[in-house]
Amino acid sequence: MKVLKILGVGVFTLMLVSLCLFGLDYVLSDDSKSYARIQMHELYEQEDIDSLFLGASHVYSGLNPAVTDEVWNQNTFSCSTSSQRINTSYALLKEADKVADIDTCYLEMSAKGVTKEVGEGLLDEVYRVADYLKPSWNRVSYLLNAVPSEQYVNAFWRTRRNWKSIYSLSKMKRTISNKRTEAYKNYEYATDTEHYVGKGFIHFTAEFNNVAIGIREPIKNPVSEDYRHYFQKTVEYCRENDIKLICFGIPLCEFTMETIGNYDVYYKEAKELCEQYGVPYYDFNLANPAILDLQDNDFRDVNHLNAAGAEKFSRVFAEFFAGKIDEEKLFYDSYEQKRNHLTKRFIGLALKRDKSSKFCEIRPITTKEDDYEYEVYYEDENKDYILLQEKSPNLKIAMPKKEKTRLKIRIFDSKGNKVAGFVKSV
Numbered sequence: 001m002k003v004l005k006i007l008g009v010g011v012f013t014l015m016l017v018s019l020c021l022f023g024l025d026y027v028l029s030d031d032s033k034s035y036a037r038i039q040m041h042e043l044y045e046q047e048d049i050d051s052l053f054l055g056a057s058h059v060y061s062g063l064n065p066a067v068t069d070e071v072w073n074q075n076t077f078s079c080s081t082s083s084q085r086i087n088t089s090y091a092l093l094k095e096a097d098k099v100a101d102i103d104t105c106y107l108e109m110s111a112k113g114v115t116k117e118v119g120e121g122l123l124d125e126v127y128r129v130a131d132y133l134k135p136s137w138n139r140v141s142y143l144l145n146a147v148p149s150e151q152y153v154n155a156f157w158r159t160r161r162n163w164k165s166i167y168s169l170s171k172m173k174r175t176i177s178n179k180r181t182e183a184y185k186n187y188e189y190a191t192d193t194e195h196y197v198g199k200g201f202i203h204f205t206a207e208f209n210n211v212a213i214g215i216r217e218p219i220k221n222p223v224s225e226d227y228r229h230y231f232q233k234t235v236e237y238c239r240e241n242d243i244k245l246i247c248f249g250i251p252l253c254e255f256t257m258e259t260i261g262n263y264d265v266y267y268k269e270a271k272e273l274c275e276q277y278g279v280p281y282y283d284f285n286l287a288n289p290a291i292l293d294l295q296d297n298d299f300r301d302v303n304h305l306n307a308a309g310a311e312k313f314s315r316v317f318a319e320f321f322a323g324k325i326d327e328e329k330l331f332y333d334s335y336e337q338k339r340n341h342l343t344k345r346f347i348g349l350a351l352k353r354d355k356s357s358k359f360c361e362i363r364p365i366t367t368k369e370d371d372y373e374y375e376v377y378y379e380d381e382n383k384d385y386i387l388l389q390e391k392s393p394n395l396k397i398a399m400p401k402k403e404k405t406r407l408k409i410r411i412f413d414s415k416g417n418k419v420a421g422f423v424k425s426v
Helices: 002-028 035-043 057-062 065-072 086-100 111-115 124-130 137-146 149-156 163-167 169-179 225-240 254-260 263-276 307-321 335-341
Strands: 051-054 076-078 104-108 194-198 201-204 244-249 281-283 346-353 359-366 373-379 385-392 396-398 406-412 418-425
Touching (some): 002 163, 035 076, 035 086, 035 124, 035 194, 051 065, 051 086, 065 076, 065 194, 065 307, 086 137, 086 225, 104 225, 111 225, 111 263, 124 149, 137 149, 163 169, 201 307, 225 244, 244 263, 254 346, 254 359, 263 281, 263 335, 346 406, 359 406, 385 396
Parallel strands (some): 051 076, 051 104, 244 281
Antiparallel strands (some): 346 359, 359 396, 373 385, 373 406, 406 418
16 A cells, blocks of 8 residues: 555656646747647658658758659658758658658758768757657657767756746747647748648748858868768668668759859769669759759759749659659769750859958859959948949959948949849848
8 A cells, every 4th residue: 555655646746747847848948930840740640651751951942742742642751850960860760660651761962961970060950850759769869869968958858948938927928829829739830931831841932032142162071970870870771671762962053053163072972872872862953954944033042942943843853753754864974064064154143251341252153154344332321322343353342341231233244245233231
């Protein structure tokens, strides 16, 4: 009898502590803007998934399962998440397979994701997934390996990461208010330019404007050791569980491809890695524009497709893997080979202030070289544009002031024809 009383007290105490922790998490952790919460909820509702898509944000904005469902007559699902690293892909593969018995896994390989070590960057990428994994050894193992030991308390107890909110009554009220909305209760997500439409896909309407402040650096040391390690574990898991693994690259806009400058360095090593493990790899950055015709307005920024671009890409992607498009017709052997077949085009400008902020450096992004000249204006306090540089090939512009200012730039080719114009704050 005494043992039963002790057990009863223990169970009651555990339930009380759990209730308190749940209550604290409810009022302190505002996840009303988390699409991963909705995505993972939907994943656990799946009974069977024929094809799973894994990767970073390129996938959830660029590959629409509604299209692959239609073309393949399958149930496809995207477990892609923002900044997803290979260790996260591995954890999600195991989770999805446990839930819905995966037949085929399509793993995105991107130059940015492949080159980074797993431990680099913020822990947000890990938490946005782990917070919604159901309790299991997969979740525990994922966190133990992805998070530094000094962060374990934060990793396993979300409320601890948000404890400072307890000092703000207004923030707690806002969190409670957000969680009481019908959208939150019904697992809906939408903003002015994006909304979650199901199966891990987010519909984006924004369009890329061809000018960027910073540019991508040339690729160095393409495949990290961490990536190799988890790639091998992914391959082994797929073989042990009879899952077909296919790797692919989602198209980046020409602006990004040209600023990288040496994409084939990455492509060569990524392809060799896949060949080493007998995994097929298809990089759609090498796709023939006659078949996959993506324009600047098919992208929402320098790295991601928008909804219109996703429709184009998803259909070509689905039809290729359905055997409706010949591989030799779709892909060039290298990006350099593809580039040689591109028409002459002025794509955009990369603008960057130097460390002293006294100058703005201009870098033209083009598919073919030309002798361009630049006419530059700056916006003064009265919102008037003042001439800063007459038509000139000069690429280093002396700035009128150190703080951020708007520039209007007109670009002319060697024949004196205006080829583009941009207004951008730098």
